[in-house]
Amino acid sequence: MSLILLVIIYKSFSQKPPTFYGLLPKKSIQPLSSSEIPTRLQKNNTFYPFILNEIPSSLSYCGTYRKRNPHKTEDYCIKQTMNQGECGGCYAMALAQVLQAHYTHLTLKHQAFSTQQIIDCSNNNGCSGGWPASVLESLQYFVSEIEYPYRLITINGNSTNNYKKECIRGRRTKIHVSDYKEVIGPITFEQIKVLLIEYGPFIGMIYSNDQLRKYSGGILHLDCPVVPTLNHAIIVVGYGQENQEKYIIIRNSWGNSWGEMGYARISMNDLCGLDGIKYSDYPTILYLKTQCLFLFFSLNIITHNVIVPQQVYSNY
Known part of the structure; x- marks a missing residue:
């Protein structure tokens, strides 16, 4: 009788990027058209902690890129970038990282949110992939990484994609997603700037390949196929310009040894899907509005209004 060795590893993962990223595109029936995203700042109360009269040439909520911000700001991201390992859970890690950044914005405290939860x-396929918006359809609350830690499971060297999902109920955190929108259609650099300033870090869907896996620094020019496949979810935390070249700053889920300490700068000319230029059926951006529940307990007002676009699975 063969002995099956089950190894559960908490937090210590191989720094090798995964071979399966984990994004399973879903067609959205009622996304927000990119034409509805303004190119100028619209609100006085923005996510960025300072009032801006004009859009700055560079801005980042995370990492050392913040040194170029027009004002000194808190690092909204935890220094240690999670590594999804061989689990196709990029959709989960992207959402957990966006929630963490929003929580820091609301409380000025860092708290990692549970990818494993x-x-x-x-309502996704576990380590076999999923879509960030479908998480918001099926989960009403989120727990911390400390309470529900990420685990990488291998059985005789096989991928984690076949492990059995077992949901463990835990203490809910105080973060609440009050609204979210998916964006579909071509989006410009100016619109990405506005989204970041007004709504903070957001999830982006891109085409990932060996070129991205081997990225080690600098401004990346991704070689995209004619119609790139949306297969990976990341979070967009900033933007900038160097030698007249515009780029966005992303935070990945492949550990700190990848890229620029877990981040990458991708040329705006080669976003491979995130810009929505070659897509008419699938949203390529998901942004959130969040609240901290404890701020509303004293007023006895708790918002449960989560806008949920109707969606169906695609065989894409």
Whole structure:
């Protein structure tokens, strides 16, 4: 009788990028058209902690890129970038990282949110992939990484894609997603700037390949196929310009040894899907509005209004 060795590893993962990223595109029936995203700042109360009269040439909420911000700001991201390992859970890690950045914005405290809870408890395919918006359809609350830690499971060297999902109920955190929107259609650099200033870090869907896997620094020019496949979810945390070249700053889920300490700068000319230019059926951006529930307990007002676009699975 063969002995099956089950190894559960908490937090210590191989720094090798995964071979399966984990994004399974879903067609959205009622996304927000990119034409509805303004190119100028619209609100006085923005996510960025300072009032801006004009859009700055560079801005980042995370990492050392913040040194170029027009004002000194808190690092909204936890220094240690999670590594999804061989689990196709990029959709879960992207959402967990956006929630963490929003929580820091609301409380000025860092708290990691559980990727494993999203993988186990949402209406997705676990380590076989999923879509960030479908998490928000099926999960009403989120727990911390400390309470529900990420685990990488291998059985005789096989991928984690076949492990059984087991959802464990835990203490809910105080973060609440009050609204979210998916964006479909071509989006410009100016519109990305506005989204970041007004709504903070957001999730982007891109085409990932060996070129991205081997990225080690600098401004990346991705070689895209004619119609790139949306297969990976990341978070967009900033933007900038160097030698007249515009780029966005992303935070990945492949550990700190990848890229620029877990981040990458991708040329605006080669976003491979995120810009929505070659897509008419699938949203390529998901942004959130969040609240901290404890701020509303004293007023006895708790918002449960989550806008949920109707969606169906695609065989894409």
